[in-house]
Amino acid sequence: MTQAAQTAPAAEAPARDLFSKFDPIIAERQALLDSGVRDPFAIVMDEVKSPTLAVIKGKETILLGTYNYMGMTFDPDVVQAGKDALDRFGAGTTGSRVLNGTYQGHKEVEDALKEFYGTSSAMVFSTGYQANLGMISTLAGKGDYVVLDADSHASIYDGCFLGDAEIVRFRHNSVEDLDKRLGRLPADALKLVVLEGVYSMLGDVAPLPEMVAAVRKHPNCMILVDEAHGMGFFGPHGRGVYEEQGVEKDIDFVVGTFSKSVGTVGGFCVSNHPKFEILRLVCRPYVFTASLPPSVVATAATSIRKLMHAHNKRAHLWENSKRLHGGLREMGFKLGTDTPQSAIIAVILNDQAQAVAMWQALLEGGLYVNMARPPATPAGTFLLRCSLCAEHSAEQVETILEMFRAAGKATGAIA
Numbered sequence: 151m152t153q154a155a156q157t158a159p160a161a162e163a164p165a166r167d168l169f170s171k172f173d174p175i176i177a178e179r180q181a182l183l184d185s186g187v188r189d190p191f192a193i194v195m196d197e198v199k200s201p202t203l204a205v206i207k208g209k210e211t212i213l214l215g216t217y218n219y220m221g222m223t224f225d226p227d228v229v230q231a232g233k234d235a236l237d238r239f240g241a242g243t244t245g246s247r248v249l250n251g252t253y254q255g256h257k258e259v260e261d262a263l264k265e266f267y268g269t270s271s272a273m274v275f276s277t278g279y280q281a282n283l284g285m286i287s288t289l290a291g292k293g294d295y296v297v298l299d300a301d302s303h304a305s306i307y308d309g310c311f312l313g314d315a316e317i318v319r320f321r322h323n324s325v326e327d328l329d330k331r332l333g334r335l336p337a338d339a340l341k342l343v344v345l346e347g348v349y350s351m352l353g354d355v356a357p358l359p360e361m362v363a364a365v366r367k368h369p370n371c372m373i374l375v376d377e378a379h380g381m382g383f384f385g386p387h388g389r390g391v392y393e394e395q396g397v398e399k400d401i402d403f404v405v406g407t408f409s410k411s412v413g414t415v416g417g418f419c420v421s422n423h424p425k426f427e428i429l430r431l432v433c434r435p436y437v438f439t440a441s442l443p444p445s446v447v448a449t450a451a452t453s454i455r456k457l458m459h460a461h462n463k464r465a466h467l468w469e470n471s472k473r474l475h476g477g478l479r480e481m482g483f484k485l486g487t488d489t490p491q492s493a494i495i496a497v498i499l500n501d502q503a504q505a506v507a508m509w510q511a512l513l514e515g516g517l518y519v520n521m522a523r524p525p526a527t528p529a530g531t532f533l534l535r536c537s538l539c540a541e542h543s544a545e546q547v548e549t550i551l552e553m554f555r556a557a558g559k560a561t562g563a564i565a
């Protein structure tokens with residue numbers, strides 16, 4: 151491409167084309183930016199100093215809006231493993247797992263996962279999104295049913311669309327509605343029930359034992375739990391909410407990601423199903439994409455092995471979650487849950503204008519949180535999602551609380 155082509159101004163859009171359906175969101179976004187606020191969805195981290203500190207537009211900023219729950223991104227062993235693999239195996243595999251893209255490191259990370267979860271099989275995907283897409287679409291096809299929580303992650307819904315299964319939604323975390331909807335399905339139909347340990351928008355946890363009991367009343371059901379936000383933090387081995395709540399034997403598939411507690415990128419599914427390995431040949435989002443780079447699987451394997459013994463980190467993360475939740479509640483903020491249930495604490499604001507004003511005030515004060523809005527959020531809510539890290543010090547949590555007090559008063563979000 152020539153220099154002139156790269157810098158040419160955008161052409162005038164025609165009155166009607168395939169972009170026309172986006173006109174309402176383009177207008178809404180423009181109105182927001184015209185009000186003079188910074189774009190919450192265009193933040194650039196100029197420098198990242200640690201799991202909890204970055205430089206954004208020249209300002210040192212505390213990070214309270216990452217999925218770095220266990221703070222593994224800068225763990226010296228993890229970083230070293232990545233560097234060594236880069237030297238030994240190169241920058242990328244340039245191929246699918248089923249052709250030239252399975253290296254020793256991919257086997258090692260799957261072994262680490264089998265050990266971490268105590269399962270007979272583990273299959274690694276290039277992202278958690280693809281793990282859900284692949285597992286759900288391959289397990290449940292035309293004529294099958296996927297029964298899912300209405301607040302399920304986008305990757306779960308997209309897995310249903312790709313597989314062409316019938317989607318049956320139940321009210322968020324409602325055991326009664328799950329039971330009712332399963333009861334209406336044909337007894338001989340095959341069903342996949344998809345649950346999440348932690349729901350990432352409000353930070354609430356699923357009542358898995360009650361849900362499992364409801365599912366077991368109905369024939370031909372398998373259960374998949376997405377533990378994206380539970381891995382590392384919940385349960386004696388850090389396996390997730392399903393371990394903490396004691397339903398390990400009832401869950402057929404656990405899906406997870408390396409992009410949160412593990413601190414790198416990638417996705418996976420673990421299972422004890424005797425036919426599990428066949429999925430490597432029939433799961434399109436596994437077969438038709440390149441495998442993870444060797445440096446990434448090496449960092450993941452090292453991190454997963456360290457997470458098995460991260461009891462102190464888990465304990466400190468709980469302390470952080472309790473302190474932040476209690477402090478924000480005391481100040482009068484409306485939170486996503488009455489009690490601290492996970493490492494995610496959602497601060498619910500009245501509307502988009504208040505949420506953005508609060509988000510900007512926090513950023514200017516030196517704190518980054520996630521701004522979340524519909525359709526990602528349930529029931530049209532605007533919220534600021536705070537996610538804690540095991541590497542946030544107790545002092546940092548106090549600083550964060552003071553930043554919330556100042557921003558809340560300046561924007562009128564609290565009295």
Ligand code: PMP
Pocket residue numbers: 277278279280282303305346350376378379407408409415416417
């Ligand atoms: N499942 C859930 C519940 C998630 O929140 C996410 C990511 N936010 C994913 C799956 C996808 O994970 P990844 O980032 O690895 O694609």
